Amino acid sequence: MDSDQFAPLGDSGIIVKMGDGIDQKTHEKVQALARLLQKHPFEGIIEIVPGFTTVAVFYDPIRLFHLGIEFPYNWVLAKLKEIMATLPETSVKDARVVEIPVCYGKEFGPDLEVVAVHNGLTPDEVIRIHSETEYLVHMIGFAPGFPYLGGMDERIITPRRSTPRLKIPAGSVGIGGEQTGIYPIESPGGWQLIGRTPQRLFRYEGEPPSLLQAGDLVRFRPISLVEYHKLEGADS
Numbered sequence: 001m002d003s004d005q006f007a008p009l010g011d012s013g014i015i016v017k018m019g020d021g022i023d024q025k026t027h028e029k030v031q032a033l034a035r036l037l038q039k040h041p042f043e044g045i046i047e048i049v050p051g052f053t054t055v056a057v058f059y060d061p062i063r064l065f066h067l068g069i070e071f072p073y074n075w076v077l078a079k080l081k082e083i084m085a086t087l088p089e090t091s092v093k094d095a096r097v098v099e100i101p102v103c104y105g106k107e108f109g110p111d112l113e114v115v116a117v118h119n120g121l122t123p124d125e126v127i128r129i130h131s132e133t134e135y136l137v138h139m140i141g142f143a144p145g146f147p148y149l150g151g152m153d154e155r156i157i158t159p160r161r162s163t164p165r166l167k168i169p170a171g172s173v174g175i176g177g178e179q180t181g182i183y184p185i186e187s188p189g190g191w192q193l194i195g196r197t198p199q200r201l202f203r204y205e206g207e208p209p210s211l212l213q214a215g216d217l218v219r220f221r222p223i224s225l226v227e228y229h230k231l232e233g234a235d236s
Contacts, residue, residue, distance in 0.1 A: 005084075006077055012046075013058045014076055016084070022052045022150060027138055030055055031215045032087050042079050043067065050214045051139050052148070095136075097217045100182065100197050102131070102173050103228040108196035115158045115175055115192050126194065127222055129153045135180065137216040145184035145202030145210040149218055152180045164190035171197045173220070184210070198232035 007015045016033065019026030034050040037057065041048075044064040049056040057080065061072035069075045104127045105112045116123045135149035142148075152175070160176045165188060168174075172183040174191030183189060184201035201211045212218065223231070 006080065008073060009056055009058075012061050013056055014073070014080060016055045016057065016080060017053060018055060019053050022138065024136070026053050027136060027150075027215075029087070033084070034214070036083060036087065042076075044069075044072065044076065051141075095215050095217045096213075097134075097219060098212060099219050099221050100173075100199055101223045101227070101231055102195040102197050102220045103223050103225055104130075104173075104195035106225075108172070108228075109194040111161070111174070111192035112194045115156055115194055118158045119156055121155070126156055129156050130175075130180065130194065131220045131222050133220075135218040135220075137212050137214050137218060139214050140210055140212065143183065143185055143187050145212065147181055147184075147201070147212045147216075147218065149180050152178060154178070158192050160190040161192060164188055168193065169196065171199065171201070173197060196228070198228050 005017045007017070009015050018029040018033065030050045030053065033055045034048050037045065037048045037055070044059040044061075044067075045057065046060055047056075047058040049058070057076065059072065059076050064072040064075060105123055112123050112126060115121075116126045119126070121129075130153075133151060133153050135151045137147045138150045139148050140146060156175060157178050158175050168183050168187055168189045170183060170185050172189075172193050173195040174181060174183065174189065174193045176191035181191065182197060182201055199211070203209055203211075
């Protein structure tokens, strides 16, 4: 086991590096470790945060010290190494699939034409390509419930806007470089907006509050404006 696989994160965390690239194999390793730690947490763990290629493990050094553990970092590091030695295999074949309805274009997708022109496509072709792909949720971040989705077709890759918008409505679906994502709450952002979903991705009162979780598979389903407003009312 490489020593550079582990690194301290402040005085109460450890970063575990699971791979070098944003790919399916690394993602599966990240999810395997995160799920194992969440299901069987050891003493002192506060939070497990999976990323693209790493898992951040946060712990309470004061609690561990009071339990007689003189060097909490070394103790947690040893525990993680033990767990890594018995890490189970996992696969996206077992992932949950979540369908997200999207109304593309017009007022909901002001940048759909930009994406089409940039890639030499028609707006309808962009919609077809975007909605026919199955996406992997690599991680949740940036804003509560914001999913970073991998697997977007290279035919619709489009750079972020040169000037970010100050206010993007919740539910907006956008493209930023090689990724696509959904803004779960109203926030600033620089991604190219191509549509909007009436599905609420983040509920403060929910358990868990985020609809999507790292490891999920997402499929977008194109819907009409009429269906959008119908689903919006049902999901309020």
